[in-house]
Amino acid sequence: MLKQQFNLKLSQKLSPQQIQLMKLIQLPTQAFEQRLKQEIEENPALDTGKEKTENPDDEFSNENQEEEYANDDTNDIEINIDEYLSDDEIPNYRLQANNYSADDDDKSVPYASGTSFNQHLKSQLNTYRLSENDYQIAVFLIGSIDESGYIRRSLDDIADDLAFTQNIYTDKTQVEKVLMLVHQLDPAGVGARNLQECLHIQLQRKGLNPTMVLAQRIIEHSFEHFTKKHYKKLLSKYSVSEEQLKDAIEEIEHLNPKPGGSFAGNTRIVEHVVPDFTIRIVEGELELSLNGRNAPELHVSGAYNDMLRGYKETKKKTKSQKDAVQFIKQKLDAAKWFIEAVKQRQQTLMITMSAIMHYQKDYFLSGDERHLKPMILKDIADEIEMDVSTISRVANSKYVDTPYGTKLIKEFFSESMTNDQGEEVSTREIKKILEITIENEDKRKPLTDEKLAAILKEKGYPIARRTVAKYREQLDMPVARLRKKI
Structure with missing residues (x-):
C-alpha cells in the first residue's frame, strides 16, 4: 500500500568553508605548508609573498555569495565587479616591508643521497675471491637482509628460491657456507639469523681475552639464563666472581643488536619535528608565540583584479568574456575562502594553546611534571567556548617549544x-x-x-x-x- 506523508526534520550541515577550516586546523606546520603550496598551485587567483593587500572590499559575505549564485545565469551573467575591486589605489611601496623575522624565511631540509645498505654490502664482496655460483648466492643472501641487518628466512627456503628465481641449483650446506662469508662483512653481526647469532659474531671480532671468552660462552651456551638475568645460575655454572661476570655482561650490553641500523650511508628519511608554538619565560611571565610558518602572507592576485577591471570598463561584453569572468569570480571566491580559513586557523590555534598554557601555568614555569594539573579536552573547550572536536584537532600531532624541550601538546592532557x-x-x-x-x-x-x-x-x-x-x-x-x- 502506497501513501504520502510530510515529515519535518531539523538537520545541521557543515558548509564547505567550515569543512576546509577543520581540515586546516588539524594539520601540523609541515603538513600545512604542503597544503598551502597545493592550494597556490591549483588556484592562480591566490598569491603569496612579501606584499599584502589590506582591502576592506575583499571581505566576503556568505549571504551575498549564496544570493549571487542563485541569480547567476550562464547565458546572461550579471556580476557586481565592484565587490571584487577596491577603490583604494594604494602604491606598492606602501605595502612592502623589510623587517621580517627569521621565521618568515622559507626553510627546507636537505636530504643527502648516498649508497644504500645492500649496495654497501655488495661492494665488499669484490674483496673476496668467489666462484660465479657462490657470488650469486652471496648477492641473493644480501638481498634477503632486512633493515635491522638480519636474515629472517630459513636457508632451505632461500635454496628453493635460488632454484626457482635465479636458476641456481644448490643445497642448504652450500648456502650456509656462503652465509659464513657474509658474516665477515661490515658492520659486524650483519646477516645473522637471530639475536644470539648476531651477538656471537660481534664477540668473535673482539678478540680472545678472558672477558670476551666468558661473554662468548654465555651467549653460546647460556643465552636463556642471560636474557632472563639469572645471574646466580651463571655464577655457579662458570665458577667466576661477580666482578668477572659483570665485566662480561657489560661487554655484551655494548654490542649492537641491530647492525643494519648503524650503517651511516642509509638513505632513510629522518623525521624532523617543527614546533607549532613557542613558549618563553620573560620576566617571570609566560609568553606564547605561533610559528611564523603558520602565518603566511596571502593575498588575491593583482592580475585577476586587473582582468576584472578591464571587463568592467568594456562596454560590449561577449559570451567568451562573460565565461572568463565567471571563471575568475569562482577562483577569487575560493581564494578569499582559503585566506579567511587560514586566518581563522591562526586565531583558533593561538586561543586554544593560550588556554592550555594558562591552565598548566605552574608546569610551564617550573618544568616539573609533578605540577601538571588533571586536564581533559572538555576543560579547555568549556574555557574558550569551543567544541571538544576543535580542541582535539589543535592538540593532535602538534608540538610546542618550551624552555624544557619540545613537547607534544596532547601529552599535557591527563586523567x-x-x-x-x-x-x-x-x-x-x-x-x-x-x-x-x-x-x-x-x-x-x-x-x-x-x-x-x-x-x-x-x-x-x-x-x-x-x-x-x-x-x-x-x-x-x-x-x-x-x-x-x-
Missing part, C-alpha cells in the same frame, strides 16, 4: 585521580613519581609492583598493584626481574 587527602591529581604526576622511584631503586634488588604500590601509598597515592603495572608499562619500564643488575 585525574584522588589522593589520600581528597585532592585531584594528574596521572602524569603519579607516573613521574613512579619513574623517579624506579630510577633510584637498588638495582641489585629491584622493587616489585607490589612494593612500588606500597611506596606510592605511603606518599599519598593509593593505587592498586595492577595500576602500577599499567603505568610502568606505559613508561616502557620492564618488570623487576629484568631491571636487576649485578
